[in-house]
Amino acid sequence: MSDPESACLVDGERRLDNADLEAAVAATAAHLSRLGVGVGDVVAVMLPNRAEIVTTMFAAWRLGAALTPVNPALTDAEVGYQLEDSGARVLVADERGARFGATSGVAHLPVEDVWMPPSDVTTPKHHKSSPDDFAFIVYTSGTTGRPKGCVLDHANVSAMVMSIVAHLELSEDDRSLLVLPLFHCNGLIVGVLSALAAGGSVVVAPRFDAPTFWELVERERPTYFSAVPTMYALIEAATTRAVDTSSLRFVVCGAAPMPADLIARFEQRFGVTLVEGYGLSECSVAATINPLHGSRKVGTVGTALPGVEVEIESVDGRRVGPGERGEVVIKGDIVMRGYLGRPEETAKVLKDGWLHTGDIGVLDEDGYLRLVDRVKDMIIRGGENIYPKEIEDVLYEHPAVLEAAVTGQPDDVLGEVPVAHVALRPGTSTTPEELRQHCLASLARYKVPRSVVLHDSLPKNSVGKLLKTALRD
Structure with missing residues (x-):
């Protein structure tokens, strides 16, 4: 920043300049070190968006550890799986994090403590990361089975x-x-x-x-x-x-x-x-x-x-x-x-x-x-390849459509047929048949959805991606 004393990290009323950020990272690193975190370990953090996720990331790296961020919307079983699969040593979280210590052996570091330097620990040595040290273990959404941990190193x-x-x-x-x-x-x-x-x-x-x-x-x-x-x-x-x-x-x-x-x-x-x-x-x-x-x-x-x-x-x-x-x-x-x-x-x-x-x-x-x-979303209707995105793009051209997702529905004769799921923009109205006719004006007949299902909203994952698996089910 052009002004080192201006805020580099803002979270509501909390505004951290470079010195504040350094102090927060050092305090968090001291807590993690006290709990045994060192080179090659994994630190988990399970919080809604807040500045402590950022300082925990830098603190883990300072100790030579990797960070695995955990979606707080996951169930206890899903959280437990990620902690075990990643080999996390410490979980930075709110009070919910305490329950995983007894079942998974992961130490819980309460989020309210991370920026308060522990009085009984000296400042840990700053580890100089090498390019092949693990930086993140980020878990996929698991739409095709158990989530997998993508290992990203510092390089x-x-x-x-x-x-x-x-x-x-x-x-x-x-x-x-x-x-x-x-x-x-x-x-x-x-x-x-x-x-x-x-x-x-x-x-x-x-x-x-x-x-x-x-x-x-x-x-x-x-x-x-x-x-x-x-x-x-x-x-x-x-x-x-x-x-x-x-x-x-x-x-x-x-x-x-x-x-x-x-x-x-x-x-x-x-x-x-x-x-x-x-x-x-x-x-x-x-x-x-x-x-x-x-x-x-x-x-x-x-x-x-x-x-x-x-x-x-x-x-x-x-x-x-x-x-x-x-x-x-x-x-x-x-x-x-x-x-x-x-x-x-x-x-x-x-x-x-x-x-x-x-x-x-x-x-x-x-x-x-x-x-x-x-590849997995392609619909094969009687030998014809249909790409749902092409139909979705046409649906989005209708002024009443807010969200659209097209999935394949089993058919005894054709194998699969396309079905459209649509959520409407507030204050608008239309009918499934009108949307089918809208598609027919721009698409070959075999691509037009067999049916259109109207929803209040479409299911999404934690980053806002539409969940076609839920719609297929």
Whole structure:
């Protein structure tokens, strides 16, 4: 930051400058050291978004330990599984954390104690991390079975941060508004580490609230934030007044493809550049982002970030050229070390240094990536391949549609048929048949949903991704 005494980390009324942050990290490290944390250990943190997650991360790294962030919305059984699978030694949490000590042997460090230096412990030695030391063990959502721990080392994290800082031109004048949860890579790396590495500052929003979102922006004056498509849709739908977005240089969308119509509406209404990106935990968060300057191709997720290679692979393992569909594969220092304790599953996705994503995409002649769908989401209707995203994009063009998800439904004759699940924008109305006719105007008949189901809202995971598994069930 240009002023070292200004706040580098803001959490409500708590505003920490560099000296305050250093003191908080040192106190937390002393507590962790007292509880036996050292080089190669794992520290778990289970909290809603708050500054203590950030200081615990830095404190763990100071001791040579890795951080595994735990979603506080998980059940006790799910939390217990992550603690055991990661081998966590200490859990930083509220009072709920105490119950895991007896069942899993994990020491509980109450969150209210972490910034109060223990009187009986000397300041622990600062461990100088090496590039191959574990930095994060981040757990996947577990939609295809038990969650897996993605191991990211410090080389992965450093490469990712440097790439984001360069691509988004971050500097000491930037301020990140953190609205995504800190138990995922996007919040930790894009929202926190990249801003701080550039010398900027971070504002932690305790939770995302669409009706009051612009009040927070107007008060804290961030220069960027990163969010998911559902958040942008809710913000746009909830805004009923003129808002001041003049502090924002750009905003970022990731986690799931964003409908082109929503991007256009958001940019036009709020006068801010929205760049869409693509990535996953297995590649430290991002592999592509649309550029801030020059051509931003709506409907794509941009070009490969600095130091990253992105290619398309056919089903028989060939690299294919521009315009051809295939699986998106990624290579670079951002690609994870592997899944913790799962060599066979690691080998399935990491082949000759390339990360196989399970996403179907197309690269154009300029290197812009367009996502077609997930391999597992493709619907095969009587031998015809149907990509749900294509139908969803058409549904989003209807003025009444807030959220849309298309899934396959078993059919005795055709094998599968598409079914659309839709939530409507507040104050609007339509019928399933009207939405089917809307699709029929833009899609081949075999792609039109067999039925449309209206919902008050669609199920989502902890970062706002629509849960198609729940809709299929």
